[in-house]
Amino acid sequence: MQIQQYALALHQQIKADTVKKQCKMCGKVTTFTDTTIQRHNANGKNIYQFAIYKCPKNHSWNKKLNIYKSFTEHVNPLSIVPTSFIEIEPGEKITSMQKGDFACEIKITSVNGIFRIDRTLADHLEGWSRTEIAHNIKTGKILLNNGLTKPSQKLSVHDKIFIDGK
Numbered sequence: 001m002q003i004q005q006y007a008l009a010l011h012q013q014i015k016a017d018t019v020k021k022q023c024k025m026c027g028k029v030t031t032f033t034d035t036t037i038q039r040h041n042a043n044g045k046n047i048y049q050f051a052i053y054k055c056p057k058n059h060s061w062n063k064k065l066n067i068y069k070s071f072t073e074h075v076n077p078l079s080i081v082p083t084s085f086i087e088i089e090p091g092e093k094i095t096s097m098q099k100g101d102f103a104c105e106i107k108i109t110s111v112n113g114i115f116r117i118d119r120t121l122a123d124h125l126e127g128w129s130r131t132e133i134a135h136n137i138k139t140g141k142i143l144l145n146n147g148l149t150k151p152s153q154k155l156s157v158h159d160k161i162f163i164d165g166k
């Protein structure tokens, strides 16, 4: 039996976040919109993560998101995906699972938002309904990190989903 390996990045399409606050440049309270661009600034041993917001006149405001203690959290060897993995593009489905005698492994390379395993697989496996997927999760034909899981399980980065398509 052939096991095809796939890589999947999960990103939620969300409406841009807005914040009402004083703009120092405009000199009044205005609406800042999240540009979805993030920036990392290093300051000594700390790394600050910011989201960049802009007012209607394009003035920036950096919203602080996170502080890391060192650079080590940034390069995780697990995040390096071997080239033998096929990248699943957003909105794309794996069609080979319809054929039957087939197994595949999907590696989650990044997660931005909340993704249930059953819904995610229904979105990316051609010809598989969510009911069918939930059944296969319960019967162990779909495994998460080599173990049994539940349909409502939320996916995390570096998770490995195994699917027995027989």
Ligand SMILES: [Zn+2]
Pocket (backbone or CB within 6 Å): 023, 024, 025, 026, 027, 030, 055, 056, 057, 058, 059
């Ligand atoms: Zn402004």
